[in-house]
Amino acid sequence: MKSLLRILAAAVLLAAVGLWVARGANRGWTKTNIRHETPDPVTGLTGISYEKGFVPGIDFLGGAALAAGVMAGGSLLVKKKI
């Protein structure tokens, strides 16, 4: 049980870091709406629209680190089998 929790903690942290890097290593807040800009040639204005998407940010990493920490910490409370 102790080992399982520690492996899970490491897996959560690694998966979160991997996803964060794969989605562009965004150092800001997590984005769930992706902004698109479309130029309007006649007026010179730029239209803005949003579509659903997911770009994890620092808060996502923090949440994952917290979850991993709780699991790793919990493993210390599990008694070894004698």
Next chain:
Amino acid sequence: MLPFLATTGLAAPETFDFKDPKGVNAITFKLDAPLEAINGSAGGITGTVSFDPQNPGATTGKIVVASASLTVPNAMQTTHLRGSQWLDVEKNPEITFEAKELKNVKTAGDKTTAEVAGTFWLHGVSKDLTVPVELSYLPDKLGERLGGNQKGDLLVLRCDFAIKRSDFKINQGQMENKVSDTINLTVGIVGASAK
């Protein structure tokens, strides 16, 4: 009669409708914050402006923004922004600017720069503001823009200015270490006058 009026400078002002069928109209806003500036936009724009190409200084009008159209890239932040602690969009469904007078008007060709004085309504609070504005009159460009045979003119308004959320009692004095008091606004909108 109309060509005569136009050449003598007595042509009637045109009314431009700012409900854009192409959905390009947007007002963007930016608030500085420690981790990342909060950048968002509002697209629910309506309103009309009366503009006379022969006398741009007489421009008046009202632009209305649907508060519930304010969006930032993070869904939770968008919910907070529209919620009761910040804009409270259920109680304050509209943000408006009513232009009453243009000052320091300078016109070169179809482009006019000026300072527009008017009343800004936000979060149930009104405040008189004078902000710089650029008006670009694009005669006979409506059909080209919409890709049809419709005849008409376009009026593009551009404007950059800043307000303080404390002036409009938006979470006044709260969280200023996390979200700046200053809100930078950039307006880029087009209105159409069909003929």
